[in-house]
Amino acid sequence: MAEDNQGTDTPTTTPINVPDKPALEGLEAALTQRWLAEGTYKFDRETTRDQVYSIDTPPPTASGSLHVGHMFSYTQTDVLARYQRMTGKNVFYPMGWDDNGLPTERRVQNFYGVRCDPSIPYNPEYRPPAQPAKNQRDFDVVSRRNFIELCEELAVEDEKVFENLFQTLGLSVDWELTYRTIDDNSRAVSQRAFLANLAAGDAYMAEAPTLWDVTFRTAVAQAELEDREMPGAYYRYPFFTEDGEKIYIETTRPELLAACAALVANPDDERYQPLFGKKVTSPLFGVEVEVMAHPLAKADKGSGIAMVCTFGDLTDVTWWRELQLPTRAIVGRDGRIVSETPAWITTDIGREAFAALAGKTVFSAKEEVVKLLTEAELLDGEPKKIMHPVNFYEKGDKPLEVVTSRQWYIRNGGRDEDRRERLIARGHEIDFHPAFMRSRYENWIAGLNGDWLVSRQRFFGVPIPVWYPLDGDGNPDYNSPIVPSDDQLPVDPAADAAPGFEEAQRDVPGGFTGDADILDTWATSSLTPKIVGGWKRDEDLFAKVFPFDVRPQGHDIIRTWLFSSVVRADALENSAPWKHAAISGWILDPDRKKMSKSKGNVVVPTDVLEEYGSDAVRYWAASAKLGADTAYEIAQMKIGRRLAIKLLNASKFVLNLGATEDSVVSADLSVLTNPLDRAVLAQLSEVVAQSTKAFENYDYARALQITESFFWQFTDDYVELIKDRAYGASGETEQASVLAALATTLDTLLRLCAPFLPFATEEVWSWWRKGSVHRAEWPSALEVPGGDTAMLATVGVALSGVRKAKSEAKVKQRTEVLSAAITATEAQISQLRAGLADLKAASNAREISLLVGEGELSVSDVALAATEEPAKA
Numbered sequence: 001m002a003e004d005n006q007g008t009d010t011p012t013t014t015p016i017n018v019p020d021k022p023a024l025e026g027l028e029a030a031l032t033q034r035w036l037a038e039g040t041y042k043f044d045r046e047t048t049r050d051q052v053y054s055i056d057t058p059p060p061t062a063s064g065s066l067h068v069g070h071m072f073s074y075t076q077t078d079v080l081a082r083y084q085r086m087t088g089k090n091v092f093y094p095m096g097w098d099d100n101g102l103p104t105e106r107r108v109q110n111f112y113g114v115r116c117d118p119s120i121p122y123n124p125e126y127r128p129p130a131q132p133a134k135n136q137r138d139f140d141v142v143s144r145r146n147f148i149e150l151c152e153e154l155a156v157e158d159e160k161v162f163e164n165l166f167q168t169l170g171l172s173v174d175w176e177l178t179y180r181t182i183d184d185n186s187r188a189v190s191q192r193a194f195l196a197n198l199a200a201g202d203a204y205m206a207e208a209p210t211l212w213d214v215t216f217r218t219a220v221a222q223a224e225l226e227d228r229e230m231p232g233a234y235y236r237y238p239f240f241t242e243d244g245e246k247i248y249i250e251t252t253r254p255e256l257l258a259a260c261a262a263l264v265a266n267p268d269d270e271r272y273q274p275l276f277g278k279k280v281t282s283p284l285f286g287v288e289v290e291v292m293a294h295p296l297a298k299a300d301k302g303s304g305i306a307m308v309c310t311f312g313d314l315t316d317v318t319w320w321r322e323l324q325l326p327t328r329a330i331v332g333r334d335g336r337i338v339s340e341t342p343a344w345i346t347t348d349i350g351r352e353a354f355a356a357l358a359g360k361t362v363f364s365a366k367e368e369v370v371k372l373l374t375e376a377e378l379l380d381g382e383p384k385k386i387m388h389p390v391n392f393y394e395k396g397d398k399p400l401e402v403v404t405s406r407q408w409y410i411r412n413g414g415r416d417e418d419r420r421e422r423l424i425a426r427g428h429e430i431d432f433h434p435a436f437m438r439s440r441y442e443n444w445i446a447g448l449n450g451d452w453l454v455s456r457q458r459f460f461g462v463p464i465p466v467w468y469p470l471d472g473d474g475n476p477d478y479n480s481p482i483v484p485s486d487d488q489l490p491v492d493p494a495a496d497a498a499p500g501f502e503e504a505q506r507d508v509p510g511g512f513t514g515d516a517d518i519l520d521t522w523a524t525s526s527l528t529p530k531i532v533g534g535w536k537r538d539e540d541l542f543a544k545v546f547p548f549d550v551r552p553q554g555h556d557i558i559r560t561w562l563f564s565s566v567v568r569a570d571a572l573e574n575s576a577p578w579k580h581a582a583i584s585g586w587i588l589d590p591d592r593k594k595m596s597k598s599k600g601n602v603v604v605p606t607d608v609l610e611e612y613g614s615d616a617v618r619y620w621a622a623s624a625k626l627g628a629d630t631a632y633e634i635a636q637m638k639i640g641r642r643l644a645i646k647l648l649n650a651s652k653f654v655l656n657l658g659a660t661e662d663s664v665v666s667a668d669l670s671v672l673t674n675p676l677d678r679a680v681l682a683q684l685s686e687v688v689a690q691s692t693k694a695f696e697n698y699d700y701a702r703a704l705q706i707t708e709s710f711f712w713q714f715t716d717d718y719v720e721l722i723k724d725r726a727y728g729a730s731g732e733t734e735q736a737s738v739l740a741a742l743a744t745t746l747d748t749l750l751r752l753c754a755p756f757l758p759f760a761t762e763e764v765w766s767w768w769r770k771g772s773v774h775r776a777e778w779p780s781a782l783e784v785p786g787g788d789t790a791m792l793a794t795v796g797v798a799l800s801g802v803r804k805a806k807s808e809a810k811v812k813q814r815t816e817v818l819s820a821a822i823t824a825t826e827a828q829i830s831q832l833r834a835g836l837a838d839l840k841a842a843s844n845a846r847e848i849s850l851l852v853g854e855g856e857l858s859v860s861d862v863a864l865a866a867t868e869e870p871a872k873a
Contacts, residue, residue, distance in 0.1 A: 018655050018767045022648035024613045024641070027759040032167045040772050041085070041172040043092045047544055053089035054545035055081060056529050056578055057173070058553050058561075059096030059181060061103050062158040068603045068632055070162075071169055073584040075621035077552040078171045079700045080582065082755035084549075085172065086778040092545050094177035094532045095166070099155045100186070101521040102216070102395055105460040107158075108151050114140045116147040116459035118494030118516060144492055147460055148182055155180060165605060170614050170758040172774065179532055181524050182462070187490035189531045190524040191465040193572060194410075194454075195483055198466075202411045202571045203454075205478055209310070209317045210453065212403040213393040214335030218457040219407050221520060222414075222450065223560040226394040233383035234302060237373050239263060239280040239289075247280055247291075248380060250302030252388065254373065255337070255366035256309035258285050258345060258354055261325040265305040267293035272305055283378045284369070285350035292323055311402035313391070314449060330357075331401050337365045362401070406478070408455035408464060408517070412567045414448035426566050429576040433698040434627040437555060437583045441566075444559040452567065454523045461518030465491050467498035474509040482512060486536075526564035529577050548578040555583045555627060582698055585629040592631065603632060615757040616641035622756050625701045643708060644760040647753065650715045651764040654742045657726045658735075661768060663743030669784060673733055674725070675834035676795065677741035680718050682787025684710065684745055689781040691752055700755070707752045714745060717796030724841035748779045794828045794857065795835040801859025802843040809864055816865040817845035823853040823860065 035041060055077065060070060085091045109115060113132020120143040128150060133139055142150075166173065179186060197203035211220040235254045238246035249263065260282050265272035275291040282289060296315060297306055308319045310328045319325065332338050337357045345354055353372055357365045373379040391400045413420030424442055432438040455464060465484055468476035482498045484491045493514025497503045505511030527535075529548050534541035547569070553561055562581060569577035586594045608617055612634075619640025624630035665671060665681075672678050687710045694702035718741075724730065725738045746764075754761040754773045765773035802820060806813055820843075822832060829850050832839065840848055849861075 014661050014768055014770050016655055016660060016768050018652050022652055024615065024644055024760060027763055028168050028614050031759055031762050036175065040774055041093065041174050043174045043177060044090050045541070047090045049544050051090045052092055052544050053084040054092040054548040056548045056551040057094055057096065059098040059528065060162060061101065062097040062099055062155055062162050066161065066165055066605055068605050068608065069587045070165065071605045071617055072587050072621045072630065073552065073554060074166060074171055075169060075618045076584055076626065076700065077582065079622050079755045080550065080698065081172055082758065082774060083695045083778065085774065086751065086754065086776060088777065093173050094179070095173045095175065096179045096181060096528060096532060097155060097159050098181045098525065099151055100181040100461055100524055104151055108147065108154055109139065111154055112150050114142050114147065114150065116144055117141045118144040118459055118492065122146060122495060143495060144459060144463070145495060151182060152180065168609055168614055170618060177532065184490055185537070186524060186531050187462045189527055189535060190462045190519060191489050191491065192486060192536055193527050193530065193568060194519065194523065195465060196572055197410055200571065203408060205406060205408050207404060207406045209320065209402050210405045210407055211391065211400045212333060213396045213400055214333070215396055215398050216393065217333055219405060219453055219455060220393045220400060221453045222448065223522065224394050226392045227389040228392050229387050230390040231385065232388050233385050235370060235383050236303070236380040237283055237378045238380070239282055241278070241280050247275065247305065248303045249305055249307045251307050253309065253312045254369045255362050256312050256330070257282060257369055258342065258357070259309040259328045259330045260287065260289055260307050261310050261320065261328050262289050262308045262323060263291045263305050264294045264297045264308055264319055265291065266297040266299045267295060269299040269304055284353045284372055284376065285345050286347040287344055287350065294319055294323060313402065317402060327404060329404050331362060331403060333403055335398065335401060336361055407453050409451040410454050410567065412448065412452040413445060414450040420445055423566060423570060426570050426576045430578060431580045433580060433582050437558065437581070437627055440555065440558045441563060444563055452564065454520045455517040456520050458518050461521065462524050463492045463494060464515045464517050464519055465489065465493065466515045467493050467512045468515070470509055470511050470513055472509050476513050522560050522564045525561055526568045547575055550580040550582055551578045552582040552584065555585060558583070580698065583627050585624065585627055588629055588631045590631065608637065612637045612641050613644065615644040615760050618756055619643060622700055622704050626698060644757050646715060647757065647760050648764060650719065651746055651767070653719065654746050655768055657739065657742065659739050659743035659746065663739045664747045665740050665744050666782070671736050671740045673737045675788065676721065676791060676838055677737045678784050678787040679789065679791035680714065680741055681744060681782060682784040683789045683792055684748055685781040685784060686789055688748065688752065688779045692778065704756050711749055713792065713796060717799060718792055721795060721799060721835070721838040721842045725838065729841070751776055751779045788831060791831040791835060794831040795839055797857050798822050798832060798839055798859060799842055802845065802862060805859060805862035806864065811864060811867050814844055815867050817843055818863040818865055819847040819849070819861065820845060820859060820863070821849045821851055821861040822857065823851045824857040826852050828857055
């Protein structure tokens with residue numbers, strides 16, 4: 001049904017070499033080495049863009065632990081890659097390793113016993129201690145460059161584990177196309193893109209309220225937030241008007257009372273309208289603040305009037321910005337109350353109260369404020385206990401604070417309606433699979449409340465590539481950043497002198513200082529198409545792969561990886577980064593909960609691969625549609641293993657009957673003299689057409705279902721029906737007809753199954769064909785004149801009916817049927833009449849009467865020859 005390409009077929013027939021006992025065991029190791037040696041999946045650089053199918057493969061965190069989620073989502077991508085390759089596409093299928101981030105930083109620290117300090121000079125002779133110190137205080141302190149070198153050294157070992165898993169799983173990656181997100185090229189690309197954003201005005205520095213993780217001492221972007229339900233309480237206490245009237249507020253954060261900048265109420269709330277524009281005084285600290293109106297205030301929440309502090313949460317930030325309130329920050333970057341009494345607290349009583357809070361953690365400060373309010377008899381009633389969502393950094397374990405700091409941002413539509421609409425439009429240039437996932441992308445954009453914060457106060461990562469000149473007093477001029485030339489990238493401003501300066505001028509008046517921050521990991525990961533595609537480094541390659549054809553990824557990082565990638569491609573290329581987004585679901589445990597290391601319900605993939613084999617695991621993964629959360633099911637893997645074993649055994653049977661490469665038919669179907677043989681190929685043509693359509697729609701699970709269903713019908717019905725003819729009982733012409741049907745069906749089924757079961761199909765292919773099935777053409781639908789696509793099903797049902805009668809009679813299946821009657825519709829009778837000879841031979845029947853009737857096909861009046869012994873139970 002298809003002609004092979006790239007040297008798969010040869011003019012002469014390939015010798016048949018079928019093993020006596022086909023088995024799945026050992027196929028992964030043997031075939032993986034063969035594919036690597038022969039370059040089966042190697043990308044061909046001599047190509048044009050229309051011939052290429054490029055994949056923006058997700059780079060796994062190699063320092064993390066392996067889990068079944070890796071097998072699940074990467075298999076789904078590989079199935080698509082294999083299909084595209086068989087359709088003639090030149091598949092660009094790279095693999096990256098995400099070693100730029102906190103997990104790698106922690107792993108390197110603990111493995112080697114080192115800490116990174118960017119201010120330390122690089123030591124080319126440095127080697128870590130043979131045994132790391134037990135206490136982190138005693139860790140070696142090394143330069144950022146030394147730390148990155150250790151990261152790359154350790155990553156080699158980590159990546160070998162992942163590479164072995166992915167090769168065992170059968171990923172058809174071109175292993176010459178690999179990268180690390182912290183290597184020289186990735187750092188250069190990340191810095192080059194940032195500088196391009198800066199030059200275009202899409203990157204900027206601002207001093208503004210910032211979400212801050214007090215544990216990691218770093219700013220956090222909106223996309224990294226995680227809401228967690230936490231216990232809390234509403235505390236009710238009064239502010240005082242000039243005439244002594246009490247205005248009660250209710251808050252969950254009394255520790256921020258000293259940071260209060262205003263009270264706000266809804267403009268339509270008649271209770272507080274008389275107070276708008278007037279001043280009230282805070283309890284304990286005696287600070288005057290104005291009562292103001294704002295539509296975000298909720299009349300039905302608490303007392304209806306809110307205390308605005310700088311800053312308790314992101315709503316406070318909105319009120320601060322829109323009402324132009326003063327900044328009264330009291331929480332430091334360490335999560336403690338600042339030690340110095342703020343200038344706005346002017347009374348002795350207020351200063352004394354603040355002194356009781358100074359230096360305390362926010363938790364201890366809350367206890368102290370509640371204590372002071374209670375002692376002053378200002379706390380109204382008992383606190384109302386609640387559970388409420390609190391912002392956390394997704395990797396943190398303490399609630400986030402909002403602090404004011406100088407940070408770098410990239411414009412993402414959070415403050416620009418036109419850009420927001422443009423990014424939504426970009427989403428419509430991408431076909432999402434499944435389509436409903438686009439709404440998650442659009443909803444995220446609609447909910448943005450600020451630009452993308454990309455600077456991080458960490459040591460390990462891609463340095464922000466700017467320096468600042470220092471004035472005569474040693475103060476940095478942030479408005480005149482010094483940037484490197486392109487040929488200097490990658491740079492480390494903490495270790496490299498600014499262009500035009502000497503190292504001796506660092507941090508001295510009239511000299512320079514380097515930006516100490518690094519870029520958010522997503523700022524680099526958002527550039528994976530550029531990193532692996534050769535942007536600004538190999539423009540010929542980049543033109544052949546960009547925009548990429550597909551980005552496969554999980555639905556949980558649409559807001560981070562997918563969106564940030566669109567932001568960068570839009571700004572830097574005026575384009576969407578890919579044509580398709582294939583969104584996979586989560587793996588769920590038997591209780592339908594997401595599998596995760598923190599929950600302790602993760603399954604190690606190597607154990608599963610060893611027990612059931614790679615094809616079985618791939619079958620399970622490919623049975624799940626894109627976007628569908630899927631249960632981890634051993635039962636499904638067992639089905640997949642059974643399918644792979646059956647493919648080996650059925651293929652052995654077909655080939656041992658005498659089917660050869662020369663038996664495969666394509667245009668000339670004259671050899672097909674039997675209606676049942678034409679019927680099976682006509683039905684197979686429908687399977688090919690439906691499977692191809694499903695693949696083109698990224699519905700590989702549907703393609704698998706269609707192909708598998710036909711496969712079992714072929715082995716259970718057709719192969720049983722034609723055995724006598726295949727052995728030559730009806731003459732050479734009939735034998736040639738059935739062998740042509742068998743060979744053509746086997747050839748096509750191997751190609752249809754190849755994306756899902758790469759090892760079993762390649763093994764069978766090697767028995768009777770040259771080359772690789774994975775370089776063979778995807779089958780095309782064959783026109784079979786006179787082929788009745790429903791005939792095999794009808795004759796198969798009739799055969800099952802006769803077999804059932806023998807089973808109920810407890811006799812062997814080879815027992816002769818003296819007579820039987822089959823009642824069916826007129827159309828079915830016509831099909832049965834055409835296949836009657838095969839039906840009688842397969843059921844060992846002397847006489848079968850065909851009767852026209854209504855309803856479902858039924859077999860009755862089965863008379864069996866006498867038997868000497870019953871069938872074994």
